[in-house]
Each structure stands twice: as C-alpha cells, then as structure tokens.
Amino acid sequence: MSLCEVCWAAEAEHECGMCRRRVCREHFKADAGICSICFENLCEVCGQRLAVDSCVVCGKLVCRRCSEDLQPGIRVCRECLSDIHDRVKRDASLRYLERMIEGSRGPPGRRQKYFK
Ligand SMILES: [Zn+2]
Ligand SMILES: [Zn+2]
Ligand SMILES: [Zn+2]
Ligand SMILES: [Zn+2]
Numbered sequence: 001m002s003l004c005e006v007c008w009a010a011e012a013e014h015e016c017g018m019c020r021r022r023v024c025r026e027h028f029k030a031d032a033g034i035c036s037i038c039f040e041n042l043c044e045v046c047g048q049r050l051a052v053d054s055c056v057v058c059g060k061l062v063c064r065r066c067s068e069d070l071q072p073g074i075r076v077c078r079e080c081l082s083d084i085h086d087r088v089k090r091d092a093s094l095r096y097l098e099r100m101i102e103g104s105r106g107p108p109g110r111r112q113k114y115f116k
Contacts, residue, residue: 006037018050045077055080057087057094070100 002022004012010024016035027036034042043051043063051061055077062077069075076097080087084101088094 006035045079057084057097070097074100 002012004010004024004027005021006023006027010026012022013025014028014030014035015022016028016038017033018038019035021035021037023035028034029036029039032039032042038050041051041061043049043066044060045062045066049063049065052064053067053075054061055067056074057076057080060077060079062075067075067077068081074097076084081101084094084098088098
C-alpha cells in the first residue's frame with residue numbers, strides 16, 4: 001500500500017495523469033484524471049496544461065503556450081494580448097503593457113506576434 005502524495009494520510013488509489021503522483025480518492029479529480037494539486041494549477045485558458053504564472057492583466061493562471069512573457073515576471077495571456085488596446089482604453093494603468101508590446105515588436109518577424 002502506498003500513501004497519497006498529497007495528504008500522506010489516506011491510501012493512494014489513483015495516479016495523476018499529469019504529474020504521476022499517487023493520490024487518494026479525495027485528492028484525485030476523476031473528471032480531469034489528475035490530482036488536486038495539478039487541478040488547482042491548471043491553465044485557466046486552455047485547461048490542459050499546468051500554469052506557469054498568472055496573467056498580470058486578468059489574473060488568470062496561464063500556461064506557457066497560452067501566454068507571452070513580455071518581460072521576466074510580466075506575463076500576459078493570449079486573451080488579454082489580443083484585445084490589449086481595448087483594455088488600455090478602459091484602464092489607463094495598463095498602458096505600460098502596451099508600450100512593452102510595442103517595444104517587443106522591433107525585430108522583423110516578430111511584428112505579427114501579438115496582433116493579428
Ligand atoms: Zn490524499
Ligand atoms: Zn498531479
Ligand atoms: Zn494554456
Ligand atoms: Zn489575461
């Protein structure tokens with residue numbers, strides 16, 4: 001018998017499909033096939049991969065694929081990036097992000113990255 005790697009109290013009955021932790025029934029999200037730790041850290045955009053950070057605009061947990069690192073520690077999800085101009089109009093405090101994005105458009109080939 002092995003113990004749940006989340007609570008270390010109950011017997012592990014399932015294996016997380018993401019991190020491979022062995023977990024008890026209570027710490028296994030059967031619908032998603034993953035443990036509660038992974039479940040709480042899932043990207044809120046795609047719901048498929050583990051989040052690496054949260055979007056500085058909307059606060060959603062996002063994975064690497066669903067977000068862009070504008071600068072170290074400044075991560076913005078694709079949803080916010082795609083309508084950043086509207087968001088800046090509503091909230092002027094986000095203007096620095098717009099500037100960062102403009103700045104990162106410098107080298108040719110990256111121009112289309114943030115704006116479709
Ligand atoms: Zn447990
Ligand atoms: Zn897991
Ligand atoms: Zn994602
Ligand atoms: Zn966002």
